[in-house]
Amino acid sequence: xxxxxxxxxxxxxxxxxxxxxTSVFPQSKILQVTxxxxxxxxxxxxxxxxxxxxxxxxxxxxxxxxxxxxxxxxVSFLINCAxxxxxxxxxxxxxxxxxxxxxxxxxxxxxxxxxxxxxxxEEIMNDPxxxxxxxxxxxxxxxxxxxxxxxQRAADGA
Numbered sequence: 570x571x572x573x574x575x576x577x578x579x580x581x582x583x584x585x586x587x588x589x590x591t592s593v594f595p596q597s598k599i600l601q602v603t604x605x606x607x608x609x610x611x612x613x614x615x616x617x618x619x620x621x622x623x624x625x626x627x628x629x630x631x632x633x634x635x636x637x638x639x640x641x642x643x644v645s646f647l648i649n650c651a652x653x654x655x656x657x658x659x660x661x662x663x664x665x666x667x668x669x670x671x672x673x674x675x676x677x678x679x680x681x682x683x684x685x686x687x688x689x690x691e692e693i694m695n696d697p698x699x700x701x702x703x704x705x706x707x708x709x710x711x712x713x714x715x716x717x718x719x720x721q722r723a724a725d726g727a
Contacts, residue, residue, distance in 0.1 A: 571626070571627045574627045574628065574629055575628050575629070575646075576628075576629045576630070576631060577628065577629070577630045577631070577640075577681070578630075578631055578633050578636070578638045579630055579631070579632050579633070579679070580632065580633070580634060580635045580636075581611070581615070581616075581632050581634070581635075582632070582679075583616060583618075583619050583630035583631065583632040584602065584616045584619055584630075584632075586619075586630055586679050587599055587619040587621045587628075587630050589677075589678070589679075590621065590623055590628075591621055591622075591623070593659070593662045593663070594623040594624055595624070596624050596625070597621065597622055597623045597624060598621065598622055599619060599620070599621045600620040600621055600622060600627075601618075601619070601620040602616055602618070602619050602620075603616075603617045603618045604616055604617055605617045610634060611632065611634055615632065616632050617631065617632060618630065618631050618632070639680065640676075640679070640680040640681045640682065641682075642670075642674065642676075642682045644682070645674065645681075645682035645683060645684050646681070646682070646683050646684070647683075647684040647686060648683055648684065648685050648686065649686060649688055650685060650686060650687050650688065651687075651688055652687065652688070652717075653687055653716065653717055653718065655687075656685050656686070656687050656714065656715060656716075656717070657714070659683070659685045660675060660685050660714045663675045663676075663677045663678075663683060663685070665678075666678035669713045669714070670682075670713065671710065671712070671713060672709050672710065672712060672713075672715070673685050673686050673690075673709075673712070673713075673714065673715040675713075675714075685714065685715065686715060687715060687717040689717050689721075690715060690717060690720065693705045693720055693721065693724050694706065696724060700726075701724040701725070701726075702724070704723045704724050704725075704726060705720045705721075705723050705724040707723065708720055708722075708723035708724075
C-alpha cells in the first residue's frame, strides 16, 4: 500500500480530470469512484472522490465544491522521462490545452503544474565541474520544454 497519496481538490470536474490524466499516462487506470449520499454537501449521486493510478502511483481527487482553492506552481509533479521522445510526448499532451512555462514546467488544462524532465538532466545539473553546470543552467533558462541533447551540448561548451 502506498503510504502517501496526493489528494487533489477539484470543484466538480474531478472525474473528467482523472479520465484525462489516465488517458495521458500509459499504464494508468481509475480504481474507484465514490459518490455523495443524502448528507451532502453536494447533491446525492454527485462524484465525491476518484482514486486512480498513474504508472502505478496512486492519486485521489475530491470534488469538494467551489471553496476557491486553486492549484499553483508551489506544488508540482515531476515526470522523469526515459528519453527525449517521452519528454516530447508529455509536453505535447499537456500543451494542447495547457500553458507552457520555463525550464521544463507546464501547466495542464486544469491548472496543475508538471515538471517534464529527461533522465540525465539531474546528472548534468549535479556535474562536479561548476563551469559545465553553469553553461547547462544558462541554456535551461532559455528553454520551455527541456532538450537533453541541447543541455549536454551547452554543458560541453559546444
